[in-house]
Amino acid sequence: MIPENFIQSNLQGISFIGPELILTLAILLILLVGVLLPYWRHRILFTILAVAGLAGSVLPLWKLPQPAPDLTYLSNLFVWDWLTFLSKPFFAVVGVLTILLTQVTGEIDNSEYSECTILVLAVTMGMMLLVASTDLLMIYLAFETMGILSYLLVGIRARDERSGEAALKYVLYGAFTSGTMLFGFSLLFGLAGSTDLLAISQKVAFASQHPQDRLLLIVAILFFLAGLLFKTASFPFHFWCPDVYEGAPTPITAFLSVGPKAAGFVLFIRLFYPLFATGHDATIYEAVSGLDWPSILALVSAITMTLGNLAAIHQNNLKRLLAYSSIAHAGYLLMGIVSLSDLGLRSVVFYLVVYLFMNVGAFAVVAMVASAGGSEEIDSYRGLGARAPYVCVAMAIFLFSLIGLPPFAGFVGKVYLFAAVIYKKIYWLAVVAALNTVISLYYYLRIVKAMFLEKPTETIQIQVPLSSRVLLLALLVPTLGLGIYWQPLARVVSGMF
Amino acid sequence: MFFDFANVFIFIILGLLMTFVIITVSRLLAPRVSDVPDKFTTYECGERPVGSAWILFNFRFYAVALAFLIFDIELALVFPCISVYHKWLKAGSGLFALIEIAVFVGILFLGLIYMWNRGDLKWTKEVPEEMEEGLVLEEEKPITF
Amino acid sequence: MTDLIFNVFILLTIIPCFWVALSSNIVHAAFSLLITLFGIAGLYVLLGADFIGVIQVIVYIGGILVLIIFGVMMTQRGKLLPLSIQLPGKLFGAVLTGVILAALLLSATRTLWPVAAVLGEPQLTSAAIGDLLLGKYLIPFEIASVLLLAALIGAVLIARRSVRGE
Numbered sequence: 131m132i133p134e135n136f137i138q139s140n141l142q143g144i145s146f147i148g149p150e151l152i153l154t155l156a157i158l159l160i161l162l163v164g165v166l167l168p169y170w171r172h173r174i175l176f177t178i179l180a181v182a183g184l185a186g187s188v189l190p191l192w193k194l195p196q197p198a199p200d201l202t203y204l205s206n207l208f209v210w211d212w213l214t215f216l217s218k219p220f221f222a223v224v225g226v227l228t229i230l231l232t233q234v235t236g237e238i239d240n241s242e243y244s245e246c247t248i249l250v251l252a253v254t255m256g257m258m259l260l261v262a263s264t265d266l267l268m269i270y271l272a273f274e275t276m277g278i279l280s281y282l283l284v285g286i287r288a289r290d291e292r293s294g295e296a297a298l299k300y301v302l303y304g305a306f307t308s309g310t311m312l313f314g315f316s317l318l319f320g321l322a323g324s325t326d327l328l329a330i331s332q333k334v335a336f337a338s339q340h341p342q343d344r345l346l347l348i349v350a351i352l353f354f355l356a357g358l359l360f361k362t363a364s365f366p367f368h369f370w371c372p373d374v375y376e377g378a379p380t381p382i383t384a385f386l387s388v389g390p391k392a393a394g395f396v397l398f399i400r401l402f403y404p405l406f407a408t409g410h411d412a413t414i415y416e417a418v419s420g421l422d423w424p425s426i427l428a429l430v431s432a433i434t435m436t437l438g439n440l441a442a443i444h445q446n447n448l449k450r451l452l453a454y455s456s457i458a459h460a461g462y463l464l465m466g467i468v469s470l471s472d473l474g475l476r477s478v479v480f481y482l483v484v485y486l487f488m489n490v491g492a493f494a495v496v497a498m499v500a501s502a503g504g505s506e507e508i509d510s511y512r513g514l515g516a517r518a519p520y521v522c523v524a525m526a527i528f529l530f531s532l533i534g535l536p537p538f539a540g541f542v543g544k545v546y547l548f549a550a551v552i553y554k555k556i557y558w559l560a561v562v563a564a565l566n567t568v569i570s571l572y573y574y575l576r577i578v579k580a581m582f583l584e585k586p587t588e589t590i591q592i593q594v595p596l597s598s599r600v601l602l603l604a605l606l607v608p609t610l611g612l613g614i615y616w617q618p619l620a621r622v623v624s625g626m627f
Numbered sequence: 628m629f630f631d632f633a634n635v636f637i638f639i640i641l642g643l644l645m646t647f648v649i650i651t652v653s654r655l656l657a658p659r660v661s662d663v664p665d666k667f668t669t670y671e672c673g674e675r676p677v678g679s680a681w682i683l684f685n686f687r688f689y690a691v692a693l694a695f696l697i698f699d700i701e702l703a704l705v706f707p708c709i710s711v712y713h714k715w716l717k718a719g720s721g722l723f724a725l726i727e728i729a730v731f732v733g734i735l736f737l738g739l740i741y742m743w744n745r746g747d748l749k750w751t752k753e754v755p756e757e758m759e760e761g762l763v764l765e766e767e768k769p770i771t772f
Numbered sequence: 773m774t775d776l777i778f779n780v781f782i783l784l785t786i787i788p789c790f791w792v793a794l795s796s797n798i799v800h801a802a803f804s805l806l807i808t809l810f811g812i813a814g815l816y817v818l819l820g821a822d823f824i825g826v827i828q829v830i831v832y833i834g835g836i837l838v839l840i841i842f843g844v845m846m847t848q849r850g851k852l853l854p855l856s857i858q859l860p861g862k863l864f865g866a867v868l869t870g871v872i873l874a875a876l877l878l879s880a881t882r883t884l885w886p887v888a889a890v891l892g893e894p895q896l897t898s899a900a901i902g903d904l905l906l907g908k909y910l911i912p913f914e915i916a917s918v919l920l921l922a923a924l925i926g927a928v929l930i931a932r933r934s935v936r937g938e
Contacts, residue, residue, distance in 0.1 A: 135907075136906075136907030136908055136910070137720055137723055137907070140907075140910050140911070143911075147911065150915075154734075154918050157918065157921075157922070158734065158737060161737055161738075161741055161921075161925070162737070164741070165737075165740055165741055165744045204910075204911055205907075205908045205909075207908075207909075207911060207912070242929060245925050245926065245929045248922060248925055249922055249925070249926055252918060252919070252922035255915075255918065256919070259915065267909065267912060268911075268912055271912050271915060271916065271919070272915070274919070275915065275918075275919045275922075278919070278923055279919070279922050279923065279926065282922075282923070282926030282927065282929075282930065283926075285930055286926070286929065286930070297930075317879075320885060321883065321885070321886070322886075323886050337884075340884060342882045342883060342884055343882075343883050343884060345875065345878055345879040345882060345883070346879035346880075346882070346883040348879075349875050349876065349879050628820070628822055628893060628894050628895060628896050629774075629817075629893055629894075631822075631896075632817050632822065632825075636777070687931075688842070689839075689842060689843070689931050690927075690928050690931035690932060692838065692839050692842055693839070693924070693927045693928065693931060694924060694927075694928065695835065696831070696835040696836065696839060697920050697923065697924045697927075699830060699831050699834065699835045700831060700835075700920060701917070701920060702830075703827045703830060703831055704905065704913065704916060706898065706902075707823065707898040707899070707901040707902035707905060708902045708905050708906055708913075709902070710898050710899055710902050711899050711902035711903050711906065712902075714899070714903075715906065723906075724906050727906055727910060727913070727914070728906075730914060730917070731913060731914060731916075731917045732917075734914075734917040734918060734921050735917050735920055735921055735924070737921065738920070738921045738924040738925060741924075741925060741928075742924070742928055745928075745932065747928050747931075747932055
């Protein structure tokens with residue numbers, strides 16, 4: 131053991147994790163400020179610090195060398211490819227939107243605000259690390275950083291039993307699935323004798339030639355599928371989703387519905403791609419034979435979207451409705467994974483970017499209406515269009531985009547996903563997805579109808595402050611813009627794989 | 628390695644045996660009286676227990692226990708680093724190792740400062756004044772920007 | 773001799789597990805868990821992972837389990853409500869466990885595990901772990917401290933809230 135080598139490697143690689151280091155510094159700074167100043171007065175100060183930390187965290191990215199698929203650093207723990215390069219700003223945006231949403235809606239008590247920002251930053255750091263990791267140990271650590279801290283975020287709201295119950299459910303399911311995933315990791319480690327993903331995929335390709343090893347591979351993959359399906363809220367690990375999304379503070383719900391979900395999908399790509407596809411744009415799934423994996427994943431995808439959409443129909447609480455819609459979207463996104471082609475992966479990444487803006491937008495409206503005197507029930511949206519036209523038009527746009535109607539970004543994203551599946555000739559899945567889109571039309575339009583066509587049942591005055599309007603505008607621009615002029619994003623994404 | 632643990636193992640077995648022997652001996656030597664109700668009370672010697680042994684702990688203990696657990700894990704992670712520190716020092720990388728360990732401990736030390744500052748280390752039940760003040764103000768006049 | 777001790781630890785690990793899963797008294801379940809965790813620590817040591825074994829005792833038995841028992845004592849006053857699992861749940865659990873157990877047993881026995889040559893008695897591992905933590909796994913090591921810090925803050929926040937809320 132020669133320490134010098136590692137010291138060299140660590141010093142050289144440290145610039146690659148610049149974003150995470152800056153986030154850590156921001157966390158420590160917020161903590162110190164919170165300790166040194168009387169903590170309940172400085173909400174805006176913490177917001178500025180957190181947003182500055184997140185914005186600053188992406189600055190070092192442009193100073194780094196060109197990403198390449200095999201550019202690893204820090205003793206092969208991380209890889210510096212386009213997926214990493216693009217994911218880090220993505221998660222920074224998720225974090226900024228969450229912090230700003232907490233700021234403008236005032237959902238979190240002032241006495242807990244600094245802790246909330248610290249946790250959001252730390253989860254963001256975990257997600258950034260997760261997408262870059264290529265080592266099982268690092269993947270698990272980042273996965274748990276994201277997981278454990280998001281359990282705490284769900285339970286952060288003071289004096290609210292629902293928040294506590296949601297956190298407990300999230301912890302129990304989360305601990306179970308991440309433990310299962312860790313077991314899967316240990317089996318892979320036992321087989322390959324290494325935690326490095328590259329070494330594992332070589333060993334897996336070799337082992338799959340031997341019928342004796344196949345069962346172990348299947349068990350291992352099923353085990354870590356549990357963790358991935360949990361994080362992405364897919365069948366059969368989706369039960370937690372509605373309760374947790376309903377009980378958590380709304381900005382945190384928005385955060386969970388895009389952040390860890392996206393991280394889960396990126397991890398899907400990181401773990402599954404090397405294991406299943408023996409080459410890029412592989413038509414072969416030889417790596418782990420014995421089970422027809424594409425069909426299994428396709429089935430999971432179809433069940434996930436159908437369950438989500440069918441359950442969403444009867445919901446009267448908007449957060450629950452959006453939770454089921456988020457389950458359905460996990461099903462749509464799985465379509466891209468099912469096709470296991472470059473096209474499929476591109477469409478997943480494209481849709482995740484689009485989904486970020488439209489879904490956070492929908493949750494933002496829910497949070498704003500609730501904090502402006504309304505509630506999360508559909509009743510308080512009846513006739514809201516006349517009293518708060520700006521917010522309602524924004525909500526309608528986000529919902530249309532979630533359905534996947536033409537002029538909006540969601541449409542382009544869905545076209546890519548459908549194209550990926552059809553390209554792979556999995557027609558039945560495309561048909562199921564199309565039917566699901568029709569089902570989803572019903573419950574999304576129910577909200578639009580309530581807002582614009584129904585008489586108000588309550589006469590509460592909804593006053594949305596200027597800051598909220600600006601934030602909504604910031605979410606509307608990409609939702610509309612990417613629907614009309616999506617080529618730049620498509621070009622960036624197609625350079626990735 | 629097994630030799631070190633064999634010592635531990637023998638101590639554990641001796642400890643278990645000890646308990647077993649003592650209970651057996653007292654069982655053999657003690658007179659069997661079964662019709663005295665005091666035999667079945669907690670102290671068996673006439674001392675009446677007051678109330679139930681099942682009391683509700685103050686929740687504050689739990690916060691301290693959680694903090695203990697965190698620092699327990701910190702200890703577990705730092706210990707192996709300390710055990711090789713001498714080797715790194717001799718290899719000429721002592722400063723590097725020291726900084727690494729100091730960063731690790733320093734980050735968690737901030738957590739301790741935080742707990743101390745917010746009064747989570749106090750064993751008494753009362754809420755610190757400043758927190759009370761913060762709470763009251765916050766409920767009277769919500770501060771939004 | 774080692775085989776005998778190994779079997780003792782196996783039994784110490786497995787038998788209390790049934791109590792943990794099936795006992796209707798949560799205190800009994802918690803104390804059974806203690807024996808299980810101790811048995812696992814023994815298995816670690818026999819596998820040559822001395823450091824993990826000691827950490828198992830310090831963190832799991834000394835920390836987490838005490839916290840669990842603490843939690844039980846704290847939340848319930850007087851007589852404990854018996855826990856019970858309905859029959860369909862039990863059946864489902866048994867079937868699922870059986871399938872997973874069978875799959876694991878089959879795969880564990882069939883797989884061609886890469887086995888390193890055993891060179892006498894295992895050596896102490898804490899020094900090697902220290903080298904790795906300061907060298908190759910430095911970043912995970914430091915990230916762990918950030919995770920622990922954030923977890924500490926969040927956990928204390930939630931616990932403090934409960935104090936105020938009472």
